[in-house]
Amino acid sequence: MEGALELLTRSGLLSLSAEELGRQLLVERSDLRVILVRPADVPAYVDHGAADLGIVGKDILWESPGSHYELVDLGFGDCRLVLAVPESSSFDGPDTWPPMMRIATKYPRTATAWFEARGQAVEVVRLHGSVELAPLVGLVDGIVDLTATGRTLRENGLRIASVLGSSTARLIANQASLKTRTAAVQSVVSSLREAAGGDR
Amino acid sequence: MRRWGYRHVITPLVESMDVLDLGLGVDQRRRLFKFTDLRGEVVALVGERTVPVARLVAGKLRAAALPLRLCYAGPVVSTDEGRFHHRRETYQVGAELIGASGPVADAEVIALAARCMEATGIRRYQIDVGHAEFFHGIMDAVRLPDDVKGAVRSALVARDFVGLESLLEGTPLKSAEHELLLRFPALRGGPEILEAAGALVRNRRSEAALTELSRVRELLVGHGIGDVVILDLGAIRDFDYYTGVIFEGYGPDFGQPVAQGGRYDGLLAKFGRAAPATGFVVQLDLVSEMLTRAPRPPALPRIDAAVAWTGSGLNTALRLGSTLRLFGMRAIVDTQSRGPAEAKAWWRALGATNLIHCRGEADVSWSSDGQRTRTLPPEQVAARLAGGLS
Numbered sequence: 001m002e003g004a005l006e007l008l009t010r011s012g013l014l015s016l017s018a019e020e021l022g023r024q025l026l027v028e029r030s031d032l033r034v035i036l037v038r039p040a041d042v043p044a045y046v047d048h049g050a051a052d053l054g055i056v057g058k059d060i061l062w063e064s065p066g067s068h069y070e071l072v073d074l075g076f077g078d079c080r081l082v083l084a085v086p087e088s089s090s091f092d093g094p095d096t097w098p099p100m101m102r103i104a105t106k107y108p109r110t111a112t113a114w115f116e117a118r119g120q121a122v123e124v125v126r127l128h129g130s131v132e133l134a135p136l137v138g139l140v141d142g143i144v145d146l147t148a149t150g151r152t153l154r155e156n157g158l159r160i161a162s163v164l165g166s167s168t169a170r171l172i173a174n175q176a177s178l179k180t181r182t183a184a185v186q187s188v189v190s191s192l193r194e195a196a197g198g199d200r
Numbered sequence: 201m202r203r204w205g206y207r208h209v210i211t212p213l214v215e216s217m218d219v220l221d222l223g224l225g226v227d228q229r230r231r232l233f234k235f236t237d238l239r240g241e242v243v244a245l246v247g248e249r250t251v252p253v254a255r256l257v258a259g260k261l262r263a264a265a266l267p268l269r270l271c272y273a274g275p276v277v278s279t280d281e282g283r284f285h286h287r288r289e290t291y292q293v294g295a296e297l298i299g300a301s302g303p304v305a306d307a308e309v310i311a312l313a314a315r316c317m318e319a320t321g322i323r324r325y326q327i328d329v330g331h332a333e334f335f336h337g338i339m340d341a342v343r344l345p346d347d348v349k350g351a352v353r354s355a356l357v358a359r360d361f362v363g364l365e366s367l368l369e370g371t372p373l374k375s376a377e378h379e380l381l382l383r384f385p386a387l388r389g390g391p392e393i394l395e396a397a398g399a400l401v402r403n404r405r406s407e408a409a410l411t412e413l414s415r416v417r418e419l420l421v422g423h424g425i426g427d428v429v430i431l432d433l434g435a436i437r438d439f440d441y442y443t444g445v446i447f448e449g450y451g452p453d454f455g456q457p458v459a460q461g462g463r464y465d466g467l468l469a470k471f472g473r474a475a476p477a478t479g480f481v482v483q484l485d486l487v488s489e490m491l492t493r494a495p496r497p498p499a500l501p502r503i504d505a506a507v508a509w510t511g512s513g514l515n516t517a518l519r520l521g522s523t524l525r526l527f528g529m530r531a532i533v534d535t536q537s538r539g540p541a542e543a544k545a546w547w548r549a550l551g552a553t554n555l556i557h558c559r560g561e562a563d564v565s566w567s568s569d570g571q572r573t574r575t576l577p578p579e580q581v582a583a584r585l586a587g588g589l590s
Contacts, residue, residue, distance in 0.1 A: 049455015058362075067456065069359040069385055073366075170362055176457065178385055179328055179432065180450050186386065 001036065003076035003169060004055040008034070011195035013188065032188070043068060043172065052177035052185050058167035059146055062110040068172040071189055074196045077169040078148065081107065084158040085142035086135050091161055094118050098141065104134035105144040114144075114164050132156040171196075204312050206271040206295050211252035213274065217242040222470045223251035225440060231278040245277040250467070250479060253296050258471035266299025266475055273484075287485065294461075296479035298468065303412055306445040306463060306478055307419035313459050313480040314425045317449050320487045321498050324452045327428050328388070329420075330435030331413050332442040332462065334397075337405030342377040356384065359436060376400045384434035391417060393431050409444075416445055437462065445478070454490045458483050504529035505585060506552035508543035513558030516578050520556060520564070523582040540565075554585055 001018055009015040014029045021027055027034045037045055040063075042056035047066040054068070057077055061070060083103070085091045091098075097120055104125040105111045115122040127134060131143045132152060142161065147153055150160060171192055177185050202208075217234065224232075224247075232244040246252055249272050257268055273293040293316065297309050310327060317325050335356075344352065348367060355363040361382070368378050380387070380400055387397060394410050394417075401407060413431060420429050437446050437460075444463030451458050461480025468475040491498055505524050509517035517533050524531040538546060540557060544567070547555035555567040564581060567573040576584065 047455065049453070065358060067359075070362050071385070073362040173385075174455050175359070176450050176455050179388070179430070179448075180326055180452070182388065 003074075007055075007074060007076065007192060007195050011191040013191055040064070046172050046174050049174050049176055052174050052181065053188060054172045055169055056172060058165075058170050059107065059110075061170060061172070062165065062167075063107050064109075067175050069175060069178060070170050070172050072171040072193045072196055074169040074171055074192070076196075078166070079146050079168075080148075080166045081110065081144065081146055081164040082150075082153075082160045083142055083144050083162040083164065084132075084135075084147070084153045085161045087157050087159050089135075089142070089161075091142060093162070094120060101142070102140040103142050103144055104131050104140040106131060107144055107146075110164065111144040132158060201271040201295055201312065201316065204269070204295075204308075204315075206269040206312070209253065209256060209270050209272050210274075211246070211249055211256060211272060213245055213277075214243050215246050215252055215255075217244055219255050220244055220246070220251060223254060223467055225438065233277055233279055247276055247278040248481070249274065249276060249292065249294060250296060250464070250481075253479075254298075254467050254471050254477070257298050257475070258468060258473035262473060267305070268298045269295070270298065271295040290486070291484040292481040293484055294479060294481035296477060298477040298479075299475045300478075301463075301465065301476035303415040303419055303445070305476075306412075307416050307423060309461060309478045309480055310416070310420060310429075310445075310447050311423035311425055313447070313449060313461055313482065314423075314428060316482050317451075317459055317487070320482065320484065321491055322451050322458075322487065325428060326430055326450045327425070327447055327459075328430050328432035328435060328450065329413065329416060329445065329447045330432045330437075331409035331445055332437065332439055333409035333444060334401075334406045334413075334433050335439055337401065337403045337407070337409060338377045338380055340405060341375070341401070341403035342381065343375060344371055352381065353439075356381065356436060357439070359385075361385065376402060384436070387433035388430055390431065393433060397433050412445065441467070447480070449482070451487070451490045452494075454486070456486065458486045458490060501530065503532055503550055503552035505531040505554045505556055506547045506550045507531055507533045507556045507558065508538050508546060509534060509558040510537045510539060512560050513563070516558040516561055516564060517556070520558065520578060520581055524585065527582055527586045529585065556581055 005016055005018055014032055016027060016034060021034065021036045025036045035051060039056055039060050042054040043060065043064050043066050045051040046054040046068045055074065059081055090096055099121060101115065101120055101122045103111060103122060104127045106127060108124045108126045112122060112124055125140055131145045134140045135142055136156065144164060153160065173185060228247055232247050234242055234244045237243050253270055253272065261268065271294065275289050275291050277289050295312055297305055310329060314327055339349065339353065348371060352364060352367055355367060365382060368382065387393060391414065394414050398410050417429060417431065420426055435446055441464055442462045443465040446462030448457040449459030459480060459482040463478040465476040468477055507517045507521050521531045521533040532550065534546065543555065543557045553569060557565045562578060564578045565573050565575050566581060
């Protein structure tokens with residue numbers, strides 16, 4: 001959220017503090033209405049047209065592709081989606097994987113597609129939090145999770161075996177908003193694109 | 201649609217998979233509800249009705265001269281693929297003009313779609329008109345290795361412009377077409393956009409598409425809907441299916457198109473009767489959702505007359521009911537005998553404009569909103585009501 005608010009300030013669209021938005025969830029200012037929702041819910045608001053534009057991590061978009069337009073890589077919120085296994089594990093590249101891999105993740109769709117593309121049979125256990133624990137107690141062979149620095153993984157005795165993809169924050173737009181409110185939406189898009197350092 | 205000479209056809213809700221396989225893409229096939237019938241044949245509930253109509257035209261109607269103008273209405277079903285609330289069943293009204301090619305036919309179908317949207321009660325709407333060949337031409341002309349081309353196409357269809365940009369950045373060759381692809385969502389506007397795009401493209405297919413779009417736009421002005429038409433060269437649709445002019449209809453403040461259509465000249469040949477074709481659907485369930493959420497949702501039409509009776513008034517009531525309906529009014533004749541006070545209560549509950557109470561063969565009273573009750577000869581009732589309504 002900080003990254004998004006900083007970008008909004010830098011773009012000159014509006015300046016808003018995290019406390020203020022966190023307290024109110026919905027702020028209206030200078031012709032803009034800003035809403036705060038959980039990251040995973042951003043595509044829902046945008047795809048259904050409740051929001052014209054959304055700022056959300058690419059990791060969420062992998063997991064829930066929809067009818068929105070993905071317009072700009074905003075550059076902040078760097079992180080990687082990785083396959084992490086216990087330090088002691090012998091798993092490394094695909095050659096070392098077992099016939100049936102068990103993994104825990106908050107990203108079942110992305111993880112399944114990635115393993116399937118590599119011809120690996122996989123059983124995905126969908127968890128909602130503290131995914132790092134799952135391999136330590138023997139629930140799964142490894143986890144697919146998001147990491148920025150890898151510290152949490154190391155602290156839990158896990159190491160990165162493969163990187164599934166890198167993610168940054170993206171600007172997404174509702175398909176109808178782009179077409180029916182072109183001028184207003186495009187002007188916000190170009191302000192944000194400029195602030196994000198895009199050259200187009 | 202009847203007024204445009206489109207004949208109503210009824211196609212089955214359950215179709216053989218063999219038929220649907222011929223006409224549908226892989227993704228569409230995957231989304232069908234499939235099951236087997238008693239003979240073990242795989243059948244499916246239709247997910248759209250253009251393919252069944254195409255089969256009809258190539259089959260039962262094969263002797264009918266082209267062009268054929270057909271329309272249909274009905275539910276279509278698809279499995280839940282979305283993450284959110286996603287409709288399994290939608291109600292579609294559609295029309296197909298089969299056997300006619302060229303801008304005049306394209307414009308006719310777009311204008312008909314516009315009038316259908318109006319008929320549903322949408323007051324403000326917009327129709328975006330694009331052309332599939334514009335995209336095909338660019339993809340032909342853009343200088344990229346085949347695998348990158350495939351990836352570019354997928355990124356565009358997924359509307360992932362960040363992915364598209366990084367794909368194109370990685371290639372050494374730059375052309376006007378690169379720039380066009382990156383600006384795809386912004387390639388929209390009035391006739392000036394055609395000139396702007398014309399200056400950038402250097403391939404026959406895209407140029408031909410621009411010429412055709414320009415003609416279609418002129419014709420739509422002729423149809424009287426020039427002011428709702430926006431040209432959208434960056435329209436992203438199913439490019440394997442559509443072969444020419446494509447369009448989408450948007451209502452106010454609604455996050456998705458409520459109507460869509462376009463030219464699909466390749467489909468009929470798959471059923472053995474090659475013919476150019478164009479058509480559209482309006483998603484009535486989306487329209488109704490949009491209208492009921494509007495600031496002034498449409499009300500149900502009012503009943504014009506509540507016809508009550510006691511004793512021997514029933515015959516008069518039945519006769520009056522028929523007469524009023526002949527005049528085009530909505531009339532309800534009561535199913536039970538009621539006295540004056542009860543009849544008034546029944547009238548209020550119905551919310552009808554007028555109460556006609558038949559107390560005998562020739563004894564009729566008429567009450568109306570804001571007027572005192574009057575006694576009338578039965579033969580005058582229809583005329584008085586019709587006069588009051590006009």
